[in-house]
Amino acid sequence: MSHFLAERSVSPATGAEQWVVVDAATYALHPQATVYLASLRSRGCSANTERAYAGRVVLYLNYCRDRCIDWAAPRFVELAGLQRWLITEPLASRSGRRPSLVPRFRSRGTANAVMTVVSGFLRFGAVHGWVTPETVAVLSEPKQLFHLPPRYDPGETGQFRTVEAAAFRFALTDPGYQDLSPEQIAAMIALAGRARDRFLIALLACTGLRIGEALGLRGEDLHLLASSRLLGCGTDGPHLHVRRRGDNPNNALAKSRRSRIVPVTAGLVALYTDYQYERDTAAGAAVDFADGEMVFVNLFRPPVGRPMSYPNAKDLFDRLARAADHPFRPHMLRHSAATAWLRDGVDRDVVQRLLGHLSPLSMERYRHVTDTETRQAVERVQALREHR
Known part of the structure; x- marks a missing residue:
């Protein structure tokens, strides 16, 4: 058959x-x-x-x-x-x-x-x-909501507590979301070796971009000078534009349909300069970054110069994960960026805009509490009790 x-x-x-x-x-x-x-x-x-x-x-x-x-x-x-x-x-x-x-x-x-x-x-x-x-x-099948999600409105009489749930779905234990420490991210950048790969990892860690958004970047999206007014952009400082396009040759697609602007650091601009030099000296890959050319391309295996694909990026992260002997996935860098922003006191609305989320409910997954924070909380309460 x-x-x-x-x-x-x-x-x-x-x-x-x-x-x-x-x-x-x-x-x-x-x-x-x-x-x-x-x-x-x-x-x-x-x-x-x-x-x-x-x-x-x-x-x-x-x-x-x-x-x-x-x-x-x-x-x-x-x-x-x-x-x-x-x-x-x-x-x-x-x-x-x-x-x-x-x-x-x-x-x-x-x-x-x-x-x-x-x-x-x-x-x-x-x-x-x-x-x-x-x-x-x-x-x-109908399901009664006993524990409501944050900001969920059950209705005046609780009429929205009953929802339709999938009948064929295993109940899963929430594994939590994995993020990486700044030291782990720095170690991964050092392990990468190549300028393109260092720039990709640092870009995801600095901006919180999804891997599809990064692979879909074109030269016209990178505004890395102090002023971009000559490019017709009024945003000050180095930054990049995240745009959803359906015609990328590597099929990379930004998940959010709303374009956004994400600032970048001087350190990331320096890594980009290194990548530019590496690309310019690679046979067959030296092209003008302007005029809609894709930013991330194959440099080390044929076809050289073709836009970098999802499988290429997965191979890179899998190789680095084996070398470091711990998980390493692109989305972990997005969680790491969001967690760092929230932990440093950045307003949730600002983080939501940086990540490109339309709903504030999507922010709930990004606040990771560390063992250090829980210990500090317990010790702080104990110290107050002893003082009293």
Whole structure:
């Protein structure tokens, strides 16, 4: 029995890339899945989101095909079986050629992500008449909110305390968010070795940018002089502009649809100057940073000069994590920047603007309390008691 595959397709007319779902034996399109992926593009989702969703939809379709389940009309027990299978089925080796000697399994968080996509796919199908309302009805269940999120309005009579929650979602223990100390960040910059990589790490740590926002920067976004009035910008001091663009050749996409300005330090400007020299002396990569050219490009492997991609950045951070023997991911630098700002007394509204969040609720995750702070609090109370 053939299976479905997620494949990247390129339009011969426009060169536009998109993800589709095809039958592995006949390469015939799965029409409903392909239309669902097209709807992600129409909503402005990034190419990386589309690729991830394509893989999860294929996982669901293959699960149904192997078990003779009608993908458009799964019963509750069949969806519950899928949820359990996601965490109990061993994964193939990373090469995909043979079973792994040490079995690996999906985490419950990953299973939740898959079930979220499956639910979205089925709800989308219901809108278009492919899936019955009875199927959609089993995807959620009422939930009573006893502990309200900050600033949540339950209504005058508590009518908003009851919400619809996902029926197929594992309860997870909050692992907290990992951030890095200034010493750890400095050590990572030193480990990077290359000027481009040092500048990328320092940029994320200094500005709190997301990795997609950094990889999507163009030369015209960097205003690193004391005055940018000659560029038609009235913002004083060195800074950069974060803009959402849908035509970046590396598919990098800023998550926020609202453009923002983020100040940068003199130290970051110095690292950028080092990177400029490194790029100018790399064969095939020396191009003018102005006129819309991407800032981060390949310098050390072909094709030299091509915009740096998400996989390139992941390889860099994975390599540094192995060298330092502790986790190191781009988003940790964003959390580190936000935590440092809040801990130093920067107003929450200012931090929210720097990070590009539209909702103040998004700020709750960034305030990390350290062991030092908790000890100081206990010792301060004890000192007051002894004084009295």
